Amino acid sequence: MKYSDLVRPDVLKQPVYEPGRPIEDVAREFGLEAASILKLASNENPLGPSPMGMEAAEKALREAHLYPDGGCWRLREALSTKFDLATDQFIITNGSNEFVTLLCQAFCGPGDEAVMGAQSFIAFKIGVLLAGAKPVEVPMPDMRHDLDAMLAAVNDKTKLVYIPCPNNPTGDCLTQEALEAFVDQLPDHVIFCFDEAYAEYSDDAPDLRPLIAKGKKVVCCRTFSKIYGLAAFRIGYAYGDAELISLINRLRAPFNVNAIAQAAATAALRDHDHVARAKQVNDAGLKQLVAGFEALGLEYRAEGGNFVLLKVENPGQIFETLQQEGIIVRPLKPYLLTQHIRITVGTETQNARLLTCLQAVLEGEESGDSASERP
Template identity: 65%
Template structure:
């Protein structure tokens, strides 16, 4: 008997998440110096990790022989102070993705449905499928979540509704009022998951804590991977009602978050200078790339996160061409966006290098992969 005959049927249908291509892979494949490869594929902070976080992580290494605090006591209390909530209202995960999987395991059964945008963060869909439930993907005109259509898609089978703001990969955001209107329309047996992975890049982010306090079934997820630059530590968190967070803590694995990551996250929360500098560099980079794409006549989707969605002739081919030039971006075929790539906002020098590369491509034989015209405008 084969293993495929032993596993749950859902596993055989489960799509595989494709992460951004690592620098080392591209270096080996094309014979390039890894130090000269520019990675603009995974929305990582181009300034690197929070210096305070790295310093704390180094200090914590001395205690590596000890198991971590399985309850993340210090981190939950620090977050509770930051958000004016109770420690019991937080759960800490191995990245916010783990929490999304836990929510699906806790809330979804085969036959249940979860509503999301057709180009929402793909981890939503993967988590729902893994639980044996059905993702209901609502079309996104102009690369934006249609909140009215999402509310209309809710049926008696719906158990979860997902909304990221800003969304990866489209970068769209929604006002506090619009989000509240959507939540108010949801039945009491539907849980609303609000993904705030890029919230720190916004000048003013929506605040759903008042709705949680009123008893609405709202869960908010955040991460230390983006503006704090701690992606390698895999650390995220969710906040919501103490009742639901307690249920999630029942089913998460013991010691799911390592001690080094906990120490780094605790310190990073105090690194206001790094957060402010990262936001400023991102705003400047957004303006730099916007001017570049307009000058080259490339269509793109404006974003309030740390990336831009760029339209090309063929996303997979554009991805391959840029790799040969030592630049990694993200093709989006898995999102049904075969003629788009996602470009992370880099530093001024990194953005300039991308621009020089695109200008060079525009004048050469590879131009048809990117441009409808063979010369830059």
């Protein structure tokens, strides 16, 4: 008998998250120096990790023989000050991805439904399927969440509704007004999850707290993986009603977030210089990429966050050729976006390299050779 005969049948149907390709992988495949590879595939921070976060992490390493604080008290205290909410309104998770998975486990099961946009960040759909519930994917005309259609998709079986803002990969985001009007119309048996992984890149990110204060069934998740530059540590958080948070706490593993990550995140939260610099580099980088795409006559979407969507005729080919040149971007097949690639905004030098390479690849396509064949 094979293991696949023994496993729960739904495990065989479970989709697996496809991350951006790791640098080492691409280096091995193409015989390139890892240091020469530019990864613009996972919306990481091109400036690197928060220096204050790293200093705290290095100190915490010396205490590696001790179990971490399972309740992440210091970080929750720091977040409580930042957001002016109580400490028991926060949960710290192994990346915000873990939060989304736990939320689905806590509130969804077989026979339940969860509503999302058809091109919403895919971690939620994966979490819903893992919980044995049915993902209801609402079409996104012009790649935007269709709030009326999402409301129409809500029924007695609906347990969760999910919207990321800005959404990865489409970049669309709700205004405060639209967010409040949408949540106001959700029935009381539905929990709304707002994913703000990229909020710090925005000047006017919507705020879920007025809705929490009104007693609405809402929860917001955020991450240290993006502007704080701590993706490798796997640490994120969510805030909402204390009762909701305490229920989700029952499901998490006892020490789900390690001590090094906790120390790094707590310090990174105070690293205002790093956050400001990252935002500035991102704002400038977005302008640089947009100007470059326009000069190349390409269609793009650059709406929010630290990434852009680029429309190309042959995304698979462009992805492959850029990869041979040492640049990793992200094809978007899992999102059924078959004419786009997603590119993380880099530093000025990185963006310039991407644009030059992209131009060579596109010209090569027109003339029938590949960029790697040219001197």
